[in-house]
Amino acid sequence: MSDALTGRCLCGRSSFTGEGGAQFAGHCHCVDCRKASGAGRCTHVVVSEAGFRADGPIRRFDKAADSGSIVTRAFCEICGSPLYSTNDRMPGMVFLRAGALDDPDAVTPAMTVYASRAPAWDRADDGVPRFDVMPTDMPV
Secondary structure, eight states, rough: OOOOOOOOOOOSSSSEEEEOOEEEEEEEHHHHHHHHHHHHEEEEEEGGGGGEEEEESEEEEEEEEEOOEEEEEETTTTOOOOEEEETTTSSSSSEEEEGBBBBBGGGGOOOEEOOOOOGGOOOOOOOOBBBBOOOOOOOO
C-alpha cells in the first residue's frame, strides 16, 4: 500500500490526504455502511489520524452503531459523496472511503465483516477472510 493516499468527492470541492499510507483495508456489509454508501457494502481504508487532512465543504453526521460506538461520517456538503468516518472507540484512526480514492487500486481489502448481512446481489468472493459479524481481534 502506498505512502500517501489522496481522494476527493464527485464535484471535486472536498478532498482528503492520508499521509503514511493505509494501515488496513476491508469491506463492511453492516446496515449502516450499506445505507451510508448507497451500495451493498462500504470499503474502508484505515489511516492514522495524525497524518490525515481534509479540505473543502465537509459536513458530518453522528450515529450510534450496533456496538454503541458513535460513528461520525463525513461527506461533501455540495455533492453528498461519502469521504471518511471516525469511531469514538477507535481513537487515532480515520476510515477513508475507498470509492473516493484518487487511485482505488492503491489498497487491497484484507477482510469482509458483517458478511451475514450482505445482500444476495453483493456477495463477492474476492478470496479474503469473511466474518459474519465484527471480529473481536481486529488487526488495526
